[in-house]
Amino acid sequence: MAAQEETGHSHCYDAIVVGAGIQGSFAAYWLAKRQQNTLLLEQFPLPHTRGSSHGQSRIIRSAYPQDYYTDMMGEAYRLWAELEAKTGTKLYRQTPTLFLGRQEDPEFQSYRQTMERYNIPGETFTPQALAQRFPGIRPCGGEMAVSDLSAGILYANKALQAVQDQFRHSGGTVRDGEKVLSILPGDLVTVTTSQGKYQAKRLVIAAGPWTSHLLVPLGLQLPLQPLRISVCYWKVKDHDQNRVAALERLPCFLAIKLSGEGHDIYGLPVDEYPGLVKICYHNGIPVDPDKPDQLSQTSADIQILEEFVSKYLPGLDPKPAVQERCIYTNTPDEDFVLDQHPHFRNMIIGAGFSGHGFKFAPVIGKILCELSLGEKPIYNLAPFQISRFSTLPKAVL
Numbered sequence: 458m459a460a461q462e463e464t465g466h467s468h469c470y471d472a473i474v475v476g477a478g479i480q481g482s483f484a485a486y487w488l489a490k491r492q493q494n495t496l497l498l499e500q501f502p503l504p505h506t507r508g509s510s511h512g513q514s515r516i517i518r519s520a521y522p523q524d525y526y527t528d529m530m531g532e533a534y535r536l537w538a539e540l541e542a543k544t545g546t547k548l549y550r551q552t553p554t555l556f557l558g559r560q561e562d563p564e565f566q567s568y569r570q571t572m573e574r575y576n577i578p579g580e581t582f583t584p585q586a587l588a589q590r591f592p593g594i595r596p597c598g599g600e601m602a603v604s605d606l607s608a609g610i611l612y613a614n615k616a617l618q619a620v621q622d623q624f625r626h627s628g629g630t631v632r633d634g635e636k637v638l639s640i641l642p643g644d645l646v647t648v649t650t651s652q653g654k655y656q657a658k659r660l661v662i663a664a665g666p667w668t669s670h671l672l673v674p675l676g677l678q679l680p681l682q683p684l685r686i687s688v689c690y691w692k693v694k695d696h697d698q699n700r701v702a703a704l705e706r707l708p709c710f711l712a713i714k715l716s717g718e719g720h721d722i723y724g725l726p727v728d729e730y731p732g733l734v735k736i737c738y739h740n741g742i743p744v745d746p747d748k749p750d751q752l753s754q755t756s757a758d759i760q761i762l763e764e765f766v767s768k769y770l771p772g773l774d775p776k777p778a779v780q781e782r783c784i785y786t787n788t789p790d791e792d793f794v795l796d797q798h799p800h801f802r803n804m805i806i807g808a809g810f811s812g813h814g815f816k817f818a819p820v821i822g823k824i825l826c827e828l829s830l831g832e833k834p835i836y837n838l839a840p841f842q843i844s845r846f847s848t849l850p851k852a853v854l
């Protein structure tokens with residue numbers, strides 16, 4: 458481990474991580490845990506609500522259509538539990554996730570098959586059984602469901618705070634309100650911020666929706682699209698106490714291609730606002746992360762949600778009671794980017810989490826740390842490599 462040194466005008470670290478969202482914070486934590494003198498740089502004063510990691514809740518589940526995601530979840534659950542135990546903070550609550558879909562839909566079937574293959578505890582519901590067990594849901598098109606009983610909710614804000622605390626506890630330094638303005642490659646990477654200059658042997662870029670702002674000057678244009686997501690909360694309109702209770706007890710759900718546009722819609726039980734169910738559209742509007750308010754609130758995604766709620770959850774008021782926003786950073790295939798910069802091997806990129814990266818963060822942080830130490834992670838990283846974009850016109854590798 459190199460001690461932090463003053464080298465003329467700059468401080469020298471073993472590692473610098475850009476971005477204190479959930480992925481950068483976990484990468485920094487792992488680096489510090491591995492005895493690397495690590496600096497975590499964040500452009501906004503912490504905590505903030507401008508990126509992708511804020512808010513109270515995220516779904517965690519094991520079932521995925523692609524095995525390379527399910528393969529990571531065993532370790533992810535263990536590491537979340539470890540963080541809970543270390544910090545004495547409750548970060549997780551078990552609640553099933555229901556996958557709702559049409560029996561003939563291949564994506565719906567792939568969730569069922571994964572659950573069988575991996576022995577994930579769960580149940581299958583016919584439309585009748587579904588309506589009986591969850592009276593708030595109306596499977597009006599004969600939809601079925603399969604439930605992942607290993608699933609739950611992560612308390613996102615608390616999780617972010619917990620991992621940053623553990624990073625500091627392991628000797629790491631956080632500098633927030635300090636924007637990275639430029640990165641100069643080299644054996645020692647030089648990072649210039651709004652407040653100073655730092656050097657490090659290795660750099661991890663985990664800048665969420667701003668990743669391209671840092672990569673383009675480094676000769677790398679990846680197809681990363683920031684999308685503004687409307688986070689909507691819906692009120693129970695019913696006055697019958699039993700029906701209110703049934704709606705408030707809804708589990709997490711993922712409605713597979715049940716919106717007219719063919720994208721998924723997901724929901725979480727009442728948590729952040731008393732009596733309000735969180736339901737969001739898993740797609741959004743392209744946005745400049747520095748100007749997230751440039752778009753009007755009334756947009757096609759809200760209309761799609763309103764139609765879905767009227768049709769499938771008729772006990773909810775079909776107008777959102779509260780609207781907030783968050784940003785996804787999508788890749789064309791919605792798989793992550795976990796890789797080295799193709800020309801600068803001591804720069805590692807973690808990006809493109811495409812609206813489903815939170816649950817994996819402890820494992821992703823570990824992978825980013827291992828890549829930056831020149832080690833080979835145990836997971837299949839082929840789906841996350843930058844080279845997969847080489848045939849796309851937008852990618853300059």
Ligand SMILES: Cc1cc2nc3c(=O)[nH]c(=O)nc-3n(C[C@H](O)[C@H](O)[C@H](O)COP(=O)(O)OP(=O)(O)OC[C@H]3O[C@@H](n4cnc5c(N)ncnc54)[C@H](O)[C@@H]3O)c2cc1C
Pocket residue numbers: 475476477478479480481498499500501507508509510511514515516517635636637638663664665666667668671686688737782783784785807808810811812813814815816817
């Ligand atoms: C509404 C919504 C719901 C979601 N639901 C789920 C879910 O249920 N389950 C799940 O697993 N995932 C979910 N996700 C996805 C998950 O939250 C994201 O994948 C994850 O938070 C991405 O984290 P990140 O660290 O990559 O990005 P961010 O949180 O955006 O962090 C990047 C950080 O980098 C900083 N930064 C950028 N540029 C600079 C710079 N130049 N200098 C210094 N700092 C910089 C930013 O300020 C930011 O803090 C959801 C996302 C949203 C928006």
